[in-house]
Amino acid sequence: MVDIGIVGLDTSHAEAFADTLAGHPSTSLTAVWDGGAVRSESYTEEYCDTHGANRYDEPLEMADRVDAVMILTVDWDTHRELAVPFLERGVPTVIDKPIAGNLADIRELEAAAGGTPFFGGSAVPYHSAVRSADLESDDRTLYCVGYDDPFYYGVHLVDTVCRIVDSPWACVSPADDPGQTVNVVFTDGTYATLRLDSPEDENQFSFLSIGNRTTAVDVGSTPADMTDMYRAYIETVLDVVAGEIDPSERVFDAAALLLGVVAALEHDRPITPECRVLSEYAVDGAAFLEEYRPYY
CATH class of the missing domain: 3.40.50.720 (NAD(P)-binding Rossmann-like Domain)
Incomplete structure (x- = not known):
């Protein structure tokens, strides 16, 4: 046990x-x-x-x-x-x-x-729809759409893309597309466009992979979706605790990319993992807590 x-x-x-x-x-x-x-x-x-x-x-x-x-x-x-x-x-x-x-x-x-x-x-990257989808291809481009707060909820898009690509990010830039949208380049050549504020009133995350084949995946927020994600997430936790897998490098890289995404939007400029803007950038967790607390 x-x-x-x-x-x-x-x-x-x-x-x-x-x-x-x-x-x-x-x-x-x-x-x-x-x-x-x-x-x-x-x-x-x-x-x-x-x-x-x-x-x-x-x-x-x-x-x-x-x-x-x-x-x-x-x-x-x-x-x-x-x-x-x-x-x-x-x-x-x-x-x-x-x-x-x-x-x-x-x-x-x-x-x-x-x-x-x-x-x-x-936990979104561990939803069965993402895990079972054929998202692997060469010369790949990803299009991803999420909703709500670009940091607290944008993490769902960023972490999922990082798990799909499984390669470090190289640069994130504001996109010319509408809304809060960025383009991410990964070191393996993968390109991803992330729109963090879906114009649709739907609590879901959508992923479109285009390469040798085209694959689309939607992850909703129903109780069944939540149960699906959390079960697989806990299974992954157990694999990590047992030493069977070590995703820590990817998890830390995704955490840095999430900061880069919001820094690129706020500063309206490209962000790389080594740039000074990223090293000095911070998202205030205590301020978010004050906004979050009244809901509970």
């Missing part, structure tokens, strides 16, 4: 992952910490009672009692400070999307991970 600890109950993912873990024959949610940024004291107590988990006053107190932790706080500026101590203790660590709001945090997380299993980001 793989004992999982959850750090932060801010989002709906805490409930979704708890349900997924409970339905898996090899996992158990055994430890919980929450800082009260979004949820009430009574909510945390009820959550722990419902899922049979022990509550801890400090996150690191659970380090010797779990096989892995999932960092689920909505304020991405807390991810580094919460995750690094676990990583340095050799505890496999998963960080929910978005990984971090600045490049320095990404690099510190990367350094702390070292040989410790690390995973995180969006």
Whole structure:
């Protein structure tokens, strides 16, 4: 049995992952910490009672009692400070999307991970529609459409494209297309156009791959879609914890690309992984938390 600890109950993912873990024959949610940024004291107590988990006053107190932790706080500026101590203790660590709001945090997380299993980001790349689609081809161009906040929800497009391409990004530039749209060039020659603000009133993500063949994939937000994604996501977490796969390099690269996407839109200029604009750019997680909190 793989004992999982959850750090932060801010989002709906805490409930979704708890349900997924409970339905898996090899996992158990055994430890919980929450800082009260979004949820009430009574909510945390009820959550722990419902899922049979022990509550801890400090996150690191659970380090010797779990096989892995999932960092689920909505304020991405807390991810580094919460995750690094676990990583340095050799505890496999998963960080929910978005990984971090600045490049320095990404690099510190990367350094702390070292040989410790690390995973995180969006669950959309693990939806069965994406996993089963024939998206591999030569001389490929990708067109992707998402919705809502370009950072908090744009991560779903970025992480999915990075998993499909599986090659580092080289440059991201604002596109001449309508809306919040960027063009991304990857080192293997793949081109991707990402429109982050769909004009349609549909909560879905769409991916079109054009190369030797053309393939289209849509990922919705129905309960069935969520269950599909989270089950595959947790399976991937278990593979990472067991050391069977190591997607950390791609996860960190996607986190840097997400920053590059919003930096390109804000500064209206091309962004590369090494440019000074990216190294100095930051997306404010605390400000997003203030906008997010009233909904819960």
